[in-house]
Amino acid sequence: MSIETRLAELGVTLPDAPAPAANYVPFVRTGSQLFVSGQLPKGEGGLVVGKLGADLDVTAGAAAARDCAINLIAQLKAGCDGDLDRLVRVVKLVGFVNSTPNFADQPAVINGASDFMVEVFGDKGRHARSAVSAGALPFNVAVEIEAIFEIE
Known part of the structure; x- marks a missing residue:
C-alpha cells in the first residue's frame, strides 16, 4: 500500500510544506539522508501554544506532537520530490x-x-x-520536532 493511500485511510491530508520562518532551509538532503528542520504544531486550528504542566495536559501535548509529525511528513514529501514511497525509514525524531x-x-x-x-x-x-524539556519555544508553541529520514 502506498503511503499516500495510508494517509487517506487515516483521514489525513498533508498541508503544503511550511516555509521557513527565519534564515534556514526546511530540509537538507545529504546522500540518502533527509534532515528536516524543526516543525511546529500547526494544524487546521492554527498553532498550538502553551506550556505543558501549566496551560496544556499530556493529551493536548501529544495531539500537538502529532500535528508536528504531519508537518514533518509534508517536508519529507517535498524533499522526495512528491514521492513519499521513497522513504526507507524514519531514523530519528528530536522533540522539544x-x-x-x-x-x-x-x-x-x-x-x-x-x-x-x-x-x-x-x-x-x-x-x-529524544524528548526534552524547553523553557520556551518560538511563538510560545507547545512542541517542536525535527527529524532525520532515510530515503532512496
Missing part, C-alpha cells in the same frame, strides 16, 4: 516540549509524533528519539 520545570512527561507528549510515524509507515516508522 515547552514545559514547566516540574513537568516530567515529555516522552508521553512526543509519543504523539512517534505513534503517528508508526501508524503511517509501519515498521519503517520505528525510530531513535
Whole structure:
C-alpha cells in the first residue's frame, strides 16, 4: 500500500510544506539522508501554544506532537520530490516540549509524533528519539520536532 493511500485511510491530508520562518532551509538532503528542520504544531486550528504542566495536559501535548509529525511528513514529501514511497525509514525524531520545570512527561507528549510515524509507515516508522524539556519555544508553541529520514 502506498503511503499516500495510508494517509487517506487515516483521514489525513498533508498541508503544503511550511516555509521557513527565519534564515534556514526546511530540509537538507545529504546522500540518502533527509534532515528536516524543526516543525511546529500547526494544524487546521492554527498553532498550538502553551506550556505543558501549566496551560496544556499530556493529551493536548501529544495531539500537538502529532500535528508536528504531519508537518514533518509534508517536508519529507517535498524533499522526495512528491514521492513519499521513497522513504526507507524514519531514523530519528528530536522533540522539544515547552514545559514547566516540574513537568516530567515529555516522552508521553512526543509519543504523539512517534505513534503517528508508526501508524503511517509501519515498521519503517520505528525510530531513535529524544524528548526534552524547553523553557520556551518560538511563538510560545507547545512542541517542536525535527527529524532525520532515510530515503532512496
